[in-house]
Amino acid sequence: MGLGDWYDAHIMPRVIGCACSTGQVLKRRAMVVPLARGDVFELGCGCGINQQFYDVDAVTSYAGIDPHEGMLETAREAATGNGWSVDMRQGVGEDIPFASRTFDTVVCTFTLCTVEDPKQVLSEMRRILKPGGTALFLEHGRAPDANVAKWQDRIEPVWKKLAGGCHLTRPIFxxxxxxxxxxxxxxxxxxxxxxxxxxxxxxxxxxxxxV
Incomplete structure (x- = not known):
């Protein structure tokens, strides 16, 4: 295993986990995740950071995927502790391993920045939602201020290597x-x-x- 592979396997998930669970980040997660209802799917469920924010009584079942199998075990334990039917799998957003029109809610927080093909991921999210279902999202992306966006363009190539492929310049809304x-x-x-x-x-x- 080369240094880069070792970093990606052992250090990078911890760095991202710490960055995505700071106090300010958690405050914003708390504004979005509790809105989930019914049969819920979470994209990039990681090590279960969002579990503390779900309205347990409003969720019927919980499913999720993450590309890092090592991060899923903690998330599985947390979700099972909520008393839900749980189905969490290793996978990527470009090919979500669940049937069409399955979920009432899709939750996506600080995940679209790292996927390889965001258009395909959004298409997959839409596919697995029931008609009238909702995708709840909290993402970071391209800033509206020209000076900030200029620095994002400059920093992104290096940032991606350090932060698991995280992009700084992707649009959201x-x-x-x-x-x-x-x-x-x-x-x-x-x-x-x-x-x-x-x-x-x-x-x-x-x-x-x-439809």
Whole structure:
């Protein structure tokens, strides 16, 4: 195993886990995750950071995927402790291993920045939602301020190597609309006490139109 592979396997997941569970990040997760209802699917469920924020009584069943099998065990334990029917698998968002029209809610927090093909992932999220279902999201992406966006463009190539392929410049609201969702914008803004180039956030509820 080379140094890069060792870093990706052992260090990078811990770095991302710490970065995604700071106090300010948790405050914003707490504004989005409790809105989940019914049969829930979480993309990039990681080591279970979001488990503490679900409204346990509002969730009927819980499923999720993450590319890192080593991070799933903790998440499985936390989800099972909530008393739900749980199905968590290793997988990627470009090919979600669940049937179409299965879930009432899809939860996606700080995940679209790292996927290889965000358009395909959004298409898959829409596919697995029931008609009228909702994708709840909290993501970071391209800042609206030209000076900040300029620095994002400069830093991103190095940042991706250190942060598991994390992109700084991907659009958020417009990406969901482009994938055929009706988007209710719940909020946007820079994360307090965080460099602007890394944490422009947009969060909302993207509804799959009934067919």
């Amino acid at each position: 417009s990406a969901f609309r482009g994938a055929g969702f009706e988007v209710n914008e719940l909020g946007e803004g820079y994360m307090p006490k965080t460099p602007k180039w890394v944490m422009w956030n947009e969060w909302g509820a993207a509804r799959k139109a009934e």
